[in-house]
Amino acid sequence: MSTVYEAAALLPDPAELRVHLRALAVLDATIGDDPQFVYYTFDANWGPGEEAALMDNGSGDDFSVLFTSAGVLIRGFDHESAMSPYGTEDDQVWPGVIDEVPVTLRPLLDDLAFTDEHMGITRTRVTACLWRETGDTAWRTGSAIDFPAGRADPDGASHLFRLLTHRSPKTIQAHFEDYYERPVPLDAIRHVLAGHPVTPAIAAALNPAAGRK
Template sequence: MSTVHEAAALLPDPAELRVHLRALAFLDATIGDDPEFVDHTFDANWGPDTEAALMDNGSGDDFSVLFTPAGVLIRGFDHESEMSPYGTDDGQVWPGVVDDVPAALRPSLDDPAFTDAYLGVARVTACLWRETGDTAWRTGSAIDFPAGNTHPDGADHLFRLLTDRSPETVQAHFEDYYERPVPLDAVRHVLAGHPVTPAIMTALGR
């Protein structure tokens, strides 16, 4: 079974994660030719002292990574998951998924942008967090995952580009998404955090 617990062990520290998410947003915006159809974005002014990395695949799955002074909160939503609030009998977040989120990070989870107005609950099937000063990513400690489902919370595919950050994986993602070749050297250059040159922009399609 692949769940948020496995994802937590593969995520980098918050500083590295932030750089990677900014790179994904840049690659998406540069490779794509229409801002309406990018699936990764980064908002450096999401809120007071808060930055947000967002992914929305346009098919009902999304995630948010909020960087705040109190720490980082990652919320993922797989619309086909058995653990979706839309599929539970009581219309609530699956037991254990967010119960342990620290009070300091709770406002990030309860952001109206990620809350279903009708149900009044967060759109979440997978959640991770790391408070400032902590040395590891945390998840719910008592999640009772649905039996017989090898991908119950969607964490493996939602966070695939966060847990496998290799240039080859990122290249394959964008080639599949945009259905055209994407040069590996240019992807590697951007992911490494090197200055973007006109040659890199041209190679990526701009």
């Protein structure tokens, strides 16, 4: 079983995570032909003093990584998870997932972008949650989550955060080649992941068709 606990052990520190998420957004925007269909985006002006890295696979799964002066909050939602609020008896977040989120970061979960209302019930779309307050030295999660038995990825953390916990250029390359169904040069992937600017040559390598339009 792979859960948010394994993800917490594999995530980099917040500064490195922010650089990596920005790079994923740049890669997706450059490789893709239509901004409506990208997985990864980065909003440097999400709110006052807040930045947001977002993933939406277009099939009902998404995550947000919110960077604030108080720390970082990661919220993931797997729509097929047995831990989804839509599948629980009381339509609430699975016990233990967000109960221990510190008060400094808790308001981030109430963002309307991450909640849904149906038949008078407001649900926070979350099956996996991690956080790290400023000054902390490790990622935190709920300490006593009773995961449903018989599922390899019960909270969705393994597939939701895969490109955050497995950050090698070859893993990133494989994702984009699979999604866009065409080759993506590894050297160009490495260039962007290293934080270098996208030059015309790198842009052309990542999306040769864009230059011919």
